[in-house]
Amino acid sequence: MSQFDRRKFLITGAAILGASAVAGGVGWWYRARHMPSTAMEPGAHAAGEFPNPLRLPGSSGVLGVLDVSAPVTIVAKSVQHAIYERKSAPLLVYEVEQDGNYWLNPVLRMRSGATFRARLSNALDESTIIHWHGLKVDGKNDAHPSFAIAAGATYDYEFQVPNRAGTYWYHPHPHKLTSKQAYLGLASLFIVEDGEALALQKALDLKLGVTDIPIVIQDKKFDDQGRLVYAPSDEEKVNGYVGDTVLVNLTPRPYFNAATRLYRFRILNGSNARTYRLAFTRGGFQLVYAVIGADGGLLDRSYHTKEAFLAPGERLDVLLDLSGASVGDAVMLQSLAFDPMHAEGSMAGMAMGAGAKDQKGEAPSPHAGMAMGGEPSGAQTPHGAMLADGAAIDLMRINVTSKMAYEPRVPAVLSTLPPVKAADARPREFLLDLKDGRWRINGETFEMKETPVTVQRGAKEIWEIRNDKASMPHPMHLHGVPFRVLARSGSPQQVAPGVVNEQGLTATDLGWKDTVLLWPGETVRLAVDFSHPYPGDQVYLFHCHNLEHEDQGMMINIKVQA
Ligand SMILES: [Cu+2]
Known part of the structure; x- marks a missing residue:
């Protein structure tokens, strides 16, 4: 077939x-x-083909859960760690030490509304900076690559986390080094909790x-x-x-x-x-x-x-x-x-x-x-x-x-999402395409100091992003400003089994988003609200999260003008 x-x-x-x-x-x-018939039957695989217990977040160690109500120092460094066939080998990690306990790539956890304070200490042999993927922050805390610090340097983050509960994450963002550093190990989760999330945990x-x-x-x-x-x-x-x-x-x-x-x-x-x-x-x-x-x-x-x-x-x-x-x-x-x-x-x-x-x-x-x-x-x-x-x-x-007795009671209502008001929003169009072997956004590739898009603070915009037919999939990520996906059109047939509403959205598109996938030939419409509480101009990034694409320049600055 x-x-x-x-x-x-x-x-x-x-x-x-x-x-x-x-x-x-x-x-x-x-x-x-x-x-x-193209899918495999799991029963066909002996349990022995999956011999390794899933690493679960414990109270320390690799992916250990770390509550960050107090300031932390995060050291980006190379360690020896066995991942593959129990062979000890170099792995880049974010390491946190507290009271003699060590976390490697900790799952950071905090309450919505609390203030996050962290010092990044760069023990790599090249520049780096941490991006808090999905968190609403000002430009200085967002890891624009112009803030990347040299080997041996430190960078202090301090910001209130206004996000609702969710599973966010963090990873490096130095220009042209993001893909390599993330690939070699630097990444973990940032879980935000609130009353609603805790109520669901309790109910289930x-x-x-x-x-x-x-x-x-x-x-x-x-x-x-x-x-x-x-x-x-x-x-x-x-x-x-x-x-x-x-x-x-x-x-x-x-x-x-x-x-x-x-x-x-x-x-x-x-x-x-x-x-x-x-x-x-x-x-x-x-x-x-x-x-x-x-x-x-x-x-x-x-x-x-x-x-x-x-x-x-x-x-x-x-x-x-x-x-x-x-x-x-x-x-x-x-x-x-x-x-x-x-x-x-x-x-x-x-x-x-x-x-x-x-x-x-x-x-x-x-x-x-x-x-x-x-x-x-x-x-x-x-x-x-x-x-x-x-x-x-x-x-x-x-x-x-x-075996255990368990009667699942998933609440009929999980949360309340504000309706998307798009009536008087300003439209803005983006085209994703390829020229001379480089992926582009509206014909642009990344220039550190150039801001091809300027948005007024407080503006409500509809972004219509079109991926060229002669293209490949691009997961587009907007820093600092979560958005809602309004509609998806021109989708390839293989998207259809996952579609959940008349706007062509899949379950992955629902709720608040910071990254949205565009297949070749697709157009997605986003509602983006540039209201924020930070004084002065903020520069955020809009880029493809295929990290090789990002490092090759499929990224532009978005200036939010005060
Ligand atoms: Cu891409």
Whole structure:
């Protein structure tokens, strides 16, 4: 079956599930639908293929939860750490020490409205700066690359966090070094809590790191010594750098042992360039799951779906109900196969896209690290196997290992989102395209001191972003100013199974957003409100979160004029 046929096949019979708001949640398990033949059956994989316990956020150590009510010093440095095949190798981390305890890439946690104070100490051998992805801050705290500090220097952050509860994250942002530093390890979550979030945790009996599980998905390449390899070719700088080994919470081929109850997964796509088409599957069936939040916290209600695309930088907050499962069952968190659309007419992307489209695909890679058919497309393991962008990947095996009585009671109303007032908003258009091997925004590539867009403070704008037909997917991220996605049009067919409303939005587009994916030929409309409390002009960034694209200059300054 050709890729095109498969695309058609995948959407046959797809229903819009999101329109049904369901209180409770009993029965999601049984409303699973049979998967297309192109998807793998998790039952076909022995538990032994997922031998590594998922790294969970504890009270310290790697991804440990760190409450940041008091000032912290965050040291960006290289450490020796074993990720791949238990081989100790260099890893870049954000390290925090308190009272003799150490956190590496801590999951920072704080209350909405509190003040965050942190000193970044740069112990790398090159410049860096931290960006607090999704947080509403002034320009000085936002990590514009002009604030990057040299090796050995420090930078002090202090800002009130006005954001509502949500799963935000942090990563480096020095110009032309972001992709490498993030890839080599520098990234983690920043969880903001408020009364509403705590009430939901209580209603669902959720505990962070136990039943409320952060899931950071990143694809990497390792060499034979277990060292991370970041060496994009010129072609990979245009297409994005994809790895052959997919890590969840820095764990390759992880398993998670679950009880017969409901789990929350806060999923971050922390990959440089790979998009995932997320599904939970069991024995050849796609399970229905509930999307309760996206980039900027809870949605108004839960939206049921069987799949959702998640592009680099985006978050998806989901509930999976295992209360109907039996001990011995296994569920796979997967990325289903999709057309990566790297070569929609662009010469530069042609090699990769042609490869993906040539896959005959009846039996795509059963799990990360296995060979894919088709042309070479960038990711090559030490053993010569490849994992093309868009390949089917088994991300994590969830083993149901214990029984418990649990009656899920998901509130019918999760939150209240203000209606989007777009009537008198000022329209502004953006075009994403490729010229001479460089991705551009309205014909521009990044110039540190130039501000191609000036917006008045307090302005309400409608941004209409169009991705050229001859293009590839671009997850566009706006700093400092969250937005709402109003509509998506011109979408490729493969988006259809995840669409939840008449505006063409998918569950990933709902609620407050800071990053939005544009497929080739698509147009999205955003409502952006440039009201803020900070004195003076603020300079923010608008860029592609395919980090190779960003570092190659697919980024512009947005000046918010006081
Ligand atoms: Cu891009």
